Amino acid sequence: xxxxxxxxxxxxxxxxxxxxxxxxxxxxxxxxxxxxxxxxxxxxxxxxxxxxxxxxxxxxxxxxxxxxxxxxxxxxxxxxxxxxxxxxxxxxxxxxxxxxxxxxxxxxxxxxxxxxxxxxxxxxxxxxxxxxxxxxxxxxxxxxxxxxxxxxxxxxxxxxxxxxxxxxxxxxxxxxxxxxxxxxxxxxxxxxxxxxxxxxxxxxxxxxxxxxxxxxxxxxxxxxxxxxxxxxxxxxxxxxxxxxxxxxxxxxxxxxxxxxxxxxxxxxxxxxxxxxxxxxxxxxxxxxxxxxxxxxxxxxxxxxxxxxxxxxxxxxxxxxxxxxxxxxxxxxxxxxxxxxxxxxxxxxxxxxxxxxxxxxxxxxxxxxxxxxxxxxxxxxxxxxxxxxxxxxxxxxxxxxxxxxxxxxxxxxxxxxxxxxx
Amino acid sequence: xxxxxxxxxxxxxxxxxxxxxxxxxxxxxxxxxxxxxxxxxxxxxxxxxxxxxxxxxxxxxxxxxxxxxxxxxxxxxxxxxxxxxxxxxxxxxxxxxxxxxxxxxxxxxxxxxxxxxxxxxxxxxxxxxxxxxxxxxxxxxxxxxxxxxxxxxxxxxxxxxxxxxxxxxxxxxxxxxxxxxxxxxxxxxxxxxxxxxxxxxxxxxxxxxxxxxxxxxxxxxxxxxxxxxxxxxxxxxxxxxxxxxxxxxxxxxxxxxxxxxxxxxxxxxxxxxxxxxxxxxxxxxxxxxxxxxxxxxxxxxxxxxxxxxxxxxxxxxxxxxxxxxxxxxxxxxxxxxxxxxxxxxxxxxxxxxxxxxxxxxxxxxxxxxxxx
Numbered sequence: 001x002x003x004x005x006x007x008x009x010x011x012x013x014x015x016x017x018x019x020x021x022x023x024x025x026x027x028x029x030x031x032x033x034x035x036x037x038x039x040x041x042x043x044x045x046x047x048x049x050x051x052x053x054x055x056x057x058x059x060x061x062x063x064x065x066x067x068x069x070x071x072x073x074x075x076x077x078x079x080x081x082x083x084x085x086x087x088x089x090x091x092x093x094x095x096x097x098x099x100x101x102x103x104x105x106x107x108x109x110x111x112x113x114x115x116x117x118x119x120x121x122x123x124x125x126x127x128x129x130x131x132x133x134x135x136x137x138x139x140x141x142x143x144x145x146x147x148x149x150x151x152x153x154x155x156x157x158x159x160x161x162x163x164x165x166x167x168x169x170x171x172x173x174x175x176x177x178x179x180x181x182x183x184x185x186x187x188x189x190x191x192x193x194x195x196x197x198x199x200x201x202x203x204x205x206x207x208x209x210x211x212x213x214x215x216x217x218x219x220x221x222x223x224x225x226x227x228x229x230x231x232x233x234x235x236x237x238x239x240x241x242x243x244x245x246x247x248x249x250x251x252x253x254x255x256x257x258x259x260x261x262x263x264x265x266x267x268x269x270x271x272x273x274x275x276x277x278x279x280x281x282x283x284x285x286x287x288x289x290x291x292x293x294x295x296x297x298x299x300x301x302x303x304x305x306x307x308x309x310x311x312x313x314x315x316x317x318x319x320x321x322x323x324x325x326x327x328x329x330x331x332x333x334x335x336x337x338x339x340x341x342x343x344x345x346x347x348x349x350x351x352x353x354x355x356x357x358x359x360x361x362x363x364x365x366x367x368x369x370x371x372x373x374x375x376x377x378x379x380x381x382x383x384x385x386x387x388x389x390x391x392x393x394x395x396x397x398x399x400x401x402x403x404x405x406x407x408x409x410x411x412x413x414x415x416x417x418x419x420x421x
Numbered sequence: 422x423x424x425x426x427x428x429x430x431x432x433x434x435x436x437x438x439x440x441x442x443x444x445x446x447x448x449x450x451x452x453x454x455x456x457x458x459x460x461x462x463x464x465x466x467x468x469x470x471x472x473x474x475x476x477x478x479x480x481x482x483x484x485x486x487x488x489x490x491x492x493x494x495x496x497x498x499x500x501x502x503x504x505x506x507x508x509x510x511x512x513x514x515x516x517x518x519x520x521x522x523x524x525x526x527x528x529x530x531x532x533x534x535x536x537x538x539x540x541x542x543x544x545x546x547x548x549x550x551x552x553x554x555x556x557x558x559x560x561x562x563x564x565x566x567x568x569x570x571x572x573x574x575x576x577x578x579x580x581x582x583x584x585x586x587x588x589x590x591x592x593x594x595x596x597x598x599x600x601x602x603x604x605x606x607x608x609x610x611x612x613x614x615x616x617x618x619x620x621x622x623x624x625x626x627x628x629x630x631x632x633x634x635x636x637x638x639x640x641x642x643x644x645x646x647x648x649x650x651x652x653x654x655x656x657x658x659x660x661x662x663x664x665x666x667x668x669x670x671x672x673x674x675x676x677x678x679x680x681x682x683x684x685x686x687x688x689x690x691x692x693x694x695x696x697x698x699x700x701x702x703x704x705x706x707x708x709x710x711x712x713x714x715x716x717x718x719x720x721x722x723x724x725x726x727x728x729x730x731x732x733x734x735x736x737x738x739x740x741x742x743x744x745x746x747x748x749x750x751x752x753x754x755x756x757x758x759x760x761x762x763x764x765x766x767x768x769x770x771x772x773x774x775x776x777x778x779x780x781x782x783x784x785x786x787x788x789x790x791x792x793x
Contacts, residue, residue, distance in 0.1 A: 232484070233487050288512075288515050290490035292484075293488060309483075
């Protein structure tokens with residue numbers, strides 16, 4: 001598996017400036033021939049609460065789970081958890097993991113047909129059982145899918161305590177079907193478990209969604225990749241954010257690693273490329289000084305795969321220091337776009353239409369200017385965009401809950417900036 | 422005069438008559454690549470000059486404590502060709518790196534010298550100047566020089582670039598310089614599509630000035646605003662090049678020289694080497710020295726502080742007198758520019774040129790015997 005890391009920045013700072021920004025693009029070639037060399041474990045958690053009976057959701061969930069099982073490669077360990085008021089292992093026998101083969105996949109399909117919707121929603125308990133099963137396979141690439149259609153019914157604070165306990169132990173992609181679940185709840189899980197969150201508005205779309213997630217998970221060839229950031233004395237990391245394919249703030253996930261360095265978890269990797277925005281505060285230098293503001297390493301355990309240097313050069317030449325780096329500007333805009341949408345949705349919910357209009361207006365402007373068409377279209381279902389250039393929008397009186405949730409979950413999705421300065 | 426200076430890179434002696442270090446083709450400025458340290462002991466890390474931390478400078482040249490760049494090899498370079506020439510290139514006081522580059526190769530009554538100045542507004546200008554001096558220097562070293570150089574009377578030569586593809590035996594000194602500059606232009610242009618993708622948008626670019634000296638004969642050429650001066654035994658320095666710059670252009674059109682030079686655009690160059698430069702037509706000239714003197718090649722880091730040719734002439738002669746070597750003189754000129762502010766990178770090369778009458782050395786001729 002070979003990685004490259006490349007830093008894009010305007011290293012020239014005006015005299016007195018102390019904030020250094022860079023976009024680091026990390027690209028992995030994937031394993032040899034795109035194949036995993038180590039093991040992998042996949043766990044599918046399907047909400048089987050009573051509400052899943054509505055709109056034929058449980059039937060669609062059964063079909064989706066079976067389709068997902070079909071996508072699991074031979075030799076991969078897997079299990080299926082039925083989520084009710086407690087966590088019940090649907091397949092194989094409790095406490096065990098199956099090894100994928102034509103026989104076990106067929107047996108899993110039979111077990112999935114027994115899935116009935118009656119019970120409560122206890123996401124903390126479901127995730128805890130998944131973590132216990134994953135613990136049998138140290139070193140594996142670990143991925144889970146969590147499907148739900150409603151609010152968590154556990155006592156307040158329990159899910160948080162579970163997440164504190166199991167954070168980053170496996171990747172969990174969360175999907176909500178229908179419109180009666182809480183985006184904030186699933187986002188919290190996805191954020192702590194380095195996964196994604198999305199809405200599946202119609203039950204019939206579940207199969208495609210599950211297939212896509214499993215296929216992506218099967219393409220991963222490294223389990224636990226980390227970004228190590230070294231900074232000099234008297235410097236501090238202001239933030240580390242993944243900015244492509246979606247915005248995810250990693251700043252709070254830092255684990256110290258020796259003097260002046262810390263590691264940020266990047267999750268599992270296949271053949272792919274992601275962009276990170278790193279912002280470092282440094283003591284300002286004098287004219288002509290050059291400082292290494294950050295050394296960024298792509299790590300897997302003790303193995304360094306790649307490194308990139310983030311530099312700061314102070315100059316009194318304003319022609320140099322005022323140059324805008326396209327990558328940094330683009331992703332700063334994409335992060336602001338996500339923030340504007342979140343703030344707009346929050347204001348709208350609080351009944352503050354004035355703030356909501358301003359925030360959505362700014363979002364429409366940013367989405368349009370950066371060519372983020374997908375977000376612009378989602379936004380257009382929540383507001384009428386009169387002029388995307390000036391950011392003139394009007395709130396729609398009637399907004400479908402699914403449209404609002406789709407905008408919420410997908411607001412962090414970014415588009416990649418064109419290469420070159 | 423036979424040089425006994427060894428090539429610093431490969432330690433092969435520059436043999437009498439062989440003009441260049443033919444073995445490794447390296448310019449004298451380059452320190453030899455140190456042999457891998459014998460045994461497991463890693464070379465000791467340097468102390469940081471900025472924060473004082475002991476042994477803290479890492480492999481990538483930055484201090485592991487304070488992060489400051491501990492110095493680059495190009496910050497200060499010297500090339501000592503003994504009595505045949507010397508060159509010094511320095512980062513100056515204000516720029517964070519040295520984007521100038523130089524080449525000096527010397528032999529018996531012969532010298533090839535190239536000075537390039539990276540265009541700061543381009544991306545990786547230091548790479549442009551570096552590749553340009555190497556390409557031009559190697560082409561000058563590889564050219565076969567005629568016994569009697571083609572000499573012009575100061576007017577620009579028109580060079581048929583097609584005939585330069587294969588340097589023939591009779592390409593004059595000026596032609597060899599033109600060929601070298603054209604080759605350097607191609608090398609710099611090729612950088613736009615390698616390395617950092619930002620090079621494609623702001624392609625690496627630099628100026629060039631090159632000279633080839635063979636006995637009393639001098640060929641030189643340039644693109645941009647790096648200069649060649651001729652310093653005779655007395656009087657002001659004579660600028661042999663005409664800057665490809667906005668100021669020179671408008672002065673030629675009749676603008677007031679003082680206000681033109683003070684204009685913010687004065688230093689904007691109108692010709693350079695780089696992918697966006699279009700076809701490069703180097704201006705080349707040649708002459709034969711009739712009195713002893715020195716060729717001075719320099720980047721604008723020096724001449725900016727010495728716009729008056731009389732002042733420049735005095736300084737160079739003072740430096741030559743005070744120092745007991747050409748290298749010492751070149752160092753003193755760099756020190757002068759640094760003392761004056763060092764606002765830009767500074768590169769200076771000094772090459773002595775003797776008229777034909779003094780080659781070979783006149784004292785070997787016994788006039789009495791001849792008359793008898």
